[in-house]
Amino acid sequence: MVKKKGAALIMKKYLININENETPMEVMLSGNSVKFADNDTEEFEYKFLTDELLLVRLDHKNYLFKADETIESEIKHTEFMLEYNSRYYHTVCKNEMEVLMEKFAKSRGTVKIKNELLSPMPGAIVKINVKEGDAVKKGQVLVVLEAMKMENELKAAGDCKIAKILIEEKESVDKNHLLIKFEV
Secondary structure (H helix, E strand, C coil): CCCCCCCCCCCCCEEECCCCEEEEEEEECCCCCECCCCCCCEEEEEEEEECCCCEEEEECEEEEEEEECCCCCCCCCEEEEEEEEEEEEEEEEEEHHHHHEEEEEEEECCCCCCCCCEECCCCEEEEECCCCCEEEHCCCCCHEEECEEEEEEEEECCEEEEEEEECCCCCCCCCCCCCEEECC
């Protein structure tokens, strides 16, 4: 992935999709070399001449790209419109973590509001922030669950009303333990 103005590369494996191909190309970056999925390795250097002009030296040749970051990108610095020799290339470059985050975000958008809250993991109830009959808003913290020495906030998936609280503070719970019932 191209990072502007000397930003460090955090992860080494990237998936690059040019002009919306069905299968992204897998590349590994290490220092100033790039290894493609077909085991072809190339040495390169790059430098941003301005915020938009990128000079890339690859295989003893210089390439000048105009790189415009697209506003539609869900994750910053991943989607670019590259111009080279008056041709435009829509380029999406994401590391493995960004791909996972994007899949998670998309799957969360389709979640239907359930009429109950289950414990996502075993742990202990630290705090209950609601009581029966309370109207809650989407994103409001309902319960704080301690698991593996970390406090996890369990939030409302949507606007609803608390019908029944089936747990108490300091109570131990298992995964999928029923914590709260909602009136949706």
